[in-house]
Amino acid sequence: MKQGEAPPKGAWTGAPFGGVKAPEPIVLPDPAARFARAADRLAQLADGHPMEGWLGFLADVADAQRAAAETLSVVGPDAAAIRLAVEAGLPPLAADGFRRDPAWRDGLAALLRRFDDAALPVAAATVIVDLRGRSAAETEALADGFLRGGLDASDAGAAFWIAAALQVYFTRLAAGLEAGELRLLDPRGLCPCCGSTPSAGVVRGSGQTPGARYLYCSLCSTAWNHTRAVCITCGGARTLALRGIDGDDGAAKAETCDECMTYAKLFYDAKAPSLDPYADDFATLALDVMVSEAGWARHAPNPLLLMG
Ligand SMILES: [Zn+2]
Numbered sequence: 001m002k003q004g005e006a007p008p009k010g011a012w013t014g015a016p017f018g019g020v021k022a023p024e025p026i027v028l029p030d031p032a033a034r035f036a037r038a039a040d041r042l043a044q045l046a047d048g049h050p051m052e053g054w055l056g057f058l059a060d061v062a063d064a065q066r067a068a069a070e071t072l073s074v075v076g077p078d079a080a081a082i083r084l085a086v087e088a089g090l091p092p093l094a095a096d097g098f099r100r101d102p103a104w105r106d107g108l109a110a111l112l113r114r115f116d117d118a119a120l121p122v123a124a125a126t127v128i129v130d131l132r133g134r135s136a137a138e139t140e141a142l143a144d145g146f147l148r149g150g151l152d153a154s155d156a157g158a159a160f161w162i163a164a165a166l167q168v169y170f171t172r173l174a175a176g177l178e179a180g181e182l183r184l185l186d187p188r189g190l191c192p193c194c195g196s197t198p199s200a201g202v203v204r205g206s207g208q209t210p211g212a213r214y215l216y217c218s219l220c221s222t223a224w225n226h227t228r229a230v231c232i233t234c235g236g237a238r239t240l241a242l243r244g245i246d247g248d249d250g251a252a253k254a255e256t257c258d259e260c261m262t263y264a265k266l267f268y269d270a271k272a273p274s275l276d277p278y279a280d281d282f283a284t285l286a287l288d289v290m291v292s293e294a295g296w297a298r299h300a301p302n303p304l305l306l307m308g
C-alpha cells in the first residue's frame, strides 16, 4: 500500500492468529498524493498563522510539485542494480551516488514556469531568472552541490528550487520501487530508498499498527518504521524527552536526546488528523527555535530551508 491510498476493500489487515501485527517496515510514496496533501495542509495552516505569506507561498510550491510529479517521466535503476544495492545494505537510489536522469531538469523547468507571473519579491524573482539562465552543466553542478553538501552561500536562493525539483524526481523514482524488495538500513535513521535524513516523524493514531512511528524522507518521501523512544540520530534511549509548546494542540513535539544533543520532530496524527509531516514541519518552526535555543541541534536540516 502506498501513502495516500486507502486499504483495498476486503484486504486482510489483521494478524492471522490474532497476534500483534508488526508495522509495515517501508511505505513508498504516491507522488501526486504526497504533494497534494502538503499543499492542502499548508494552505490550511497558513490561515491566520504569523508566517501566513510564507506558508501560502510554500503551498503554491507544493502544488507546483504535484503538477510536475504528475507529468514527469523517469527511468529508475534496473532490477539487478536494485538487488545488488539492497544485498549490500545500501539504498538503491543513493542520493549522492545515483546517476541522475536529465529528466529531473524538466521538472525544475515546470516548477519555475508556475511562478512566471506570480507576485514574488524582487529578490525571489531574480533567483528564478538567474536559475533559468544557467546551462545544463551548471544546473547539474548545483544539484551535486546540494546532494553532496558544499553549495556556495551565493547559491542559497537557487538551492531552494533545486531541492524542490529533486524532491519531485526522487519521489517519482521511489514510487517505482517495490517495498517488498527493500530493506531498512543500518543506521535506521536513514531512508531505505535514497539514504537521506527524514524531515520528521509521525506517530500514527490509527491504521493497522496504531502507535507506530514512521519517519518521512526529506528527499524521496518514503516513510519507514522506526522504533519509538529510540534516538533517530545515535540510537540512544536513556535520555530522551518530549518537548512541546505549552498551550498548543499537542500534535507537534521535539524528541530531544542528551547523549548526542540532537532533536527530531514528531507529530501525533491522533491530535491533528489532517497533519502532514512536510507541511507541519514548516508551520512549527517556533518549536525548532525553542529547542535550538535550549541547546539541542536539529538531527538534519529541512532541505528547503537548507540555506536560510
Ligand atoms: Zn529517501
Ligand SMILES: [Zn+2]
Residues within 6 Å of the ligand: 231, 232, 233, 234, 235, 236, 257, 258, 259, 260, 261, 262
Ligand atoms: Zn541521540
